Amino acid sequence: MTSDPAVLTTLIDGVAHIELNRPQAYNAADTAACAALADAVTAAQADEQAKVILLTGRGRAFCAGGDVKAMADAQEPAHMIYELAEASHRAVRAMSALTKPLIAAVHGSAAGAGLGYVCAADIVLAGESTKFLTAFIAIGVSPDSGVSWHLSRIIGHHRALEMMLLNRVLTASEAHDWGLVTSVYPDDAVQDTGLELAKRLAAGPFDALGKTRRLAHESFKRTLDDHLDAERDSITSLIEGDAAQQLIAKFAGR
Secondary structure, three states: OOOOOOEEEEEEOOEEEEEEOOHHHOOOEOHHHHHHHHHHHHHHHHOOOOOEEEEEEOOOOOEOOEOHHHHHHOOOHHHHHHHHHHHHHHHHHHHHOOOOOEEEEEOOEEEOHHHHHHHHOOEEEEEOOOEEEOOOHHHOOOOOOOHHHHHHHHHOHHHHHHHHHHOOOEEHHHHHHOOOOOEEEOOOOHHHHHHHHHHHHHOOOHHHHHHHHHHHHHHHHOOHHHHHHHHHHHHHHHHOOHHHHHHHHHHOOO
């Protein structure tokens, strides 16, 4: 008997909808699931029909973090956690390398690696009862999946340490106030809202969206002077394209 795939991808109106599909385990991340997520993100990046990527989780939670049961059952815990971290990090690297917008629409809980995937997204929509936590300290380990890198940049150094050291649980409202979440919606509407937003983005100027995303992500690696050069080169490369010319003419009333 074959098991259901750990990750599902559906292409809808230019949106690659990637769903974490281990609902019986609250979409907890094991090595195979992380590898499948990395492959799905990489495939969506390569798919010319996919303009935007939407990440969600099936069942009662977005992602409950690493599969603690698998950790408890491991005969060689160090080897197991190394392989799990490697697989999860491949997924985070694939998300970081995207030239397409990534939207996460989350519900239930986003913990551990799940929080890492939230942090890697460009736009985060949350159901009103969603909880956000790092969870690593609760099982006596340190963060992975980019959590310790992203959190300080998104919510600030001290708040990030509060979440990581005290394992503070944020409500969706608190996560929104802290800048971790873009918008909060009723639980039963968040995934549909995420899909509609993704479709709207997919209908926009694809190259400009991708270059805008890359500029924002790469700003952390550059000096202001270098980044100004990158902005100049980017806008110059876009201005004569069909999308820009049509939108400029429309804006100018021609």
